[in-house]
Amino acid sequence: METLLARYRNITVLALAIFAQLLLLGYQIRSDRDVRLIRVWGVTAITPVARVVHGVHESAAALWSNYIWLRGARQQNERLRAEIGRLKLENQALRNTLGATERLKVLAAYQQNILSETMVASVIGAGANPNSRVIFLDKGAGSGVKTGMAVITPDGIVGRVQSVFPGSSLVQLIDDTNSAVGVILESSRAHGILKGAGLNEGRIDYVPNEEKVGPGEKVYTSGEDRIYPKGLLAAIVLECQQGRDFKEITVRPAARLDRLEEVLVVTRGVHQDLPDKVPKPGAPEVLLPPPPIEDRDGLSGLVAPRTAAGGAGPASSAPSLTADGSIAGTDADRVKRRYEELGAMQGHKFGEGAPGSKPPDFNLGWSPQGGIAPRRPPAAKPAGSGGSTEGAGSAGSLAPRVPGTNAPPPPPGKPGAAAGSVRP
Amino acid sequence: MQASVKQLVETDINRLRPWIAIVAVLGALLLQAYLPLLLPLFSSYANMADLPLLVTIYLALLRRSPVAGLSIGMGVGLAQDSLSDGPIGMYGIVKTIIGYICSSLTQVIAVEPLGTRVILVFGCYLIHQAVFWIMERVLLGQAVAFLWERALFLGVINALLALLLFRFLDKFRERI
Numbered sequence: 001m002e003t004l005l006a007r008y009r010n011i012t013v014l015a016l017a018i019f020a021q022l023l024l025l026g027y028q029i030r031s032d033r034d035v036r037l038i039r040v041w042g043v044t045a046i047t048p049v050a051r052v053v054h055g056v057h058e059s060a061a062a063l064w065s066n067y068i069w070l071r072g073a074r075q076q077n078e079r080l081r082a083e084i085g086r087l088k089l090e091n092q093a094l095r096n097t098l099g100a101t102e103r104l105k106v107l108a109a110y111q112q113n114i115l116s117e118t119m120v121a122s123v124i125g126a127g128a129n130p131n132s133r134v135i136f137l138d139k140g141a142g143s144g145v146k147t148g149m150a151v152i153t154p155d156g157i158v159g160r161v162q163s164v165f166p167g168s169s170l171v172q173l174i175d176d177t178n179s180a181v182g183v184i185l186e187s188s189r190a191h192g193i194l195k196g197a198g199l200n201e202g203r204i205d206y207v208p209n210e211e212k213v214g215p216g217e218k219v220y221t222s223g224e225d226r227i228y229p230k231g232l233l234a235a236i237v238l239e240c241q242q243g244r245d246f247k248e249i250t251v252r253p254a255a256r257l258d259r260l261e262e263v264l265v266v267t268r269g270v271h272q273d274l275p276d277k278v279p280k281p282g283a284p285e286v287l288l289p290p291p292p293i294e295d296r297d298g299l300s301g302l303v304a305p306r307t308a309a310g311g312a313g314p315a316s317s318a319p320s321l322t323a324d325g326s327i328a329g330t331d332a333d334r335v336k337r338r339y340e341e342l343g344a345m346q347g348h349k350f351g352e353g354a355p356g357s358k359p360p361d362f363n364l365g366w367s368p369q370g371g372i373a374p375r376r377p378p379a380a381k382p383a384g385s386g387g388s389t390e391g392a393g394s395a396g397s398l399a400p401r402v403p404g405t406n407a408p409p410p411p412p413g414k415p416g417a418a419a420g421s422v423r424p
Numbered sequence: 425m426q427a428s429v430k431q432l433v434e435t436d437i438n439r440l441r442p443w444i445a446i447v448a449v450l451g452a453l454l455l456q457a458y459l460p461l462l463l464p465l466f467s468s469y470a471n472m473a474d475l476p477l478l479v480t481i482y483l484a485l486l487r488r489s490p491v492a493g494l495s496i497g498m499g500v501g502l503a504q505d506s507l508s509d510g511p512i513g514m515y516g517i518v519k520t521i522i523g524y525i526c527s528s529l530t531q532v533i534a535v536e537p538l539g540t541r542v543i544l545v546f547g548c549y550l551i552h553q554a555v556f557w558i559m560e561r562v563l564l565g566q567a568v569a570f571l572w573e574r575a576l577f578l579g580v581i582n583a584l585l586a587l588l589l590f591r592f593l594d595k596f597r598e599r600i
């Protein structure tokens with residue numbers, strides 16, 4: 001028996017081992033219960049090692065991510081920095097393009113608003129001499145630029161073209177000490193000459209001391225220099241003092257001469273009014289009615305029969321009536337006609353009386369209240385000669401005027417007639 | 425327990441230090457259980473290898489005693505069972521048989537040549553899968569199909585992997 005066991009020892013042990021495990025399996029399957037003890041052993045034996053392996057793995061991952069992989073991160077950082085720099089440059093270029101577009105839009109709008117013909121040019125450089133105030137434009141003779149042309153911006157005049165080259169031109173700024181511009185002051189309309197003083201300043205000469213000039217007053221070109229068209233803003237008065245013979249006026253050029261980028265070259269200058277002469281938008285426009293005939297000189301009663309008689313009087317002095325009933329001609333013509341009428345009424349012929357003879361009474365019909373007395377010959381008042389003379393004779397030939405106008409007082413029931421029609 | 429393991433490992437002319445054997449078993453179990461978690465991208469490849477089986481085969485081949493071999497297989501199998509959610513004893517029985525076979529073969533053939541090792545591992549893997557499949561169907565009543573092609577392919581993979589693993593473990597062997 002002992003020999004038998006020794007001979008089949010291995011297979012017996014195998015059978016026992018398998019049998020024991022089969023029993024274990026059967027127990028688990030039969031009772032549907034787990035053998036917790038074996039699992040606890042297995043897990044207890046494995047989890048500490050697993051924890052160590054997990055820690056090593058985490059450390060290795062951290063070492064890789066935070067240290068070893070930083071070599072790549074450094075290169076990536078450099079690449080990203082380069083890309084940021086490139087994007088900054090690109091952003092700046094786009095901003096410059098946007099700014100240039102906005103400025104060109106302003107220039108285009110200004111081009112359409114002024115009468116002069118202009119051409120857009122870009123400033124490509126400044127003078128090498130710091131004392132000379134000049135700039136270079138990218139337009140030259142090839143673009144039609146000629147010497148003496150004015151250079152302006154929407155803010156104000158810039159200078160004049162001093163030299164022209166095939167592809168560029170040299171512009172002398174108005175604050176250059178050799179520059180001179182004919183200008184006119186906004187409020188006093190006094191003329192002067194704007195001379196450059198360098199460093200974005202200038203002065204205006206030859207403005208009389210009697211003129212009223214204050215800081216902030218705008219200075220426009222007068223057009224007298226035959227370079228800059230009249231009516232362009234040139235400078236702003238900074239300071240004004242009484243001088244020995246003329247005022248000493250210091251001004252600042254209206255254009256920003258130190259920040260020029262795009263300018264307009266005036267290829268054909270057209271004078272224009274100063275901006276303040278143009279009616280402000282929205283201001284009411286007052287249209288006065290034409291003065292009636294009797295209001296001109298109180299001689300309507302004398303004039304009417306002559307016109308009605310078909311040239312009974314001197315044809316040369318016969319006033320012509322316009323379509324609206326007013327008398328054409330100047331005040332001197334009317335005075336002459338009045339004297340002729342007075343002379344004819346009194347039988348006097350001009351040029352025939354001897355020296356010392358009594359002249360005709362030129363005050364005939366004159367009243368000290370400012371009107372002509374109602375001394376009208378009946379013959380000079382034909383029927384159907386017009387209703388305007390009737391009212392004038394009864395109320396005096398010269399009715400009281402509306403202050404500030406030549407209009408008569410308004411008739412009853414028409415209060416707005418004397419003030420004229422107001423058209424907004 | 426340490427003394428028994430020491431006695432188990434040192435009874436041949438080639439011995440493996442006991443702590444290396446324990447580390448090899450724990451490492452195989454650990455990698456089998458946690459490698460898919462550590463390397464998610466290689467989880468499908470990690471599941472192809474059966475490292476506890478390879479370690480069992482190596483230790484059983486190193487031991488030339490069938491009892492020692494089946495004991496090693498049973499221990500590794502039960503440990504593998506304890507880390508799985510299935511009933512304990514499935515891998516234990518299979519690896520007990522594998523350990524016994526491998527230890528028994530060492531008394532018949534020379535297992536040191538590489539070709540022998542490859543064929544041995546390939547055959548053991550197929551036996552392992554076949555026995556496990558039979559136990560699933562018989563003991564657990566699960567209608568699981570046996571995938572021959574997959575088993576053959578993974579057998580080749582594990583045989584090739586065993587070459588590398590055995591060569592690595594051979595470096596820790598000491599001749600008595």
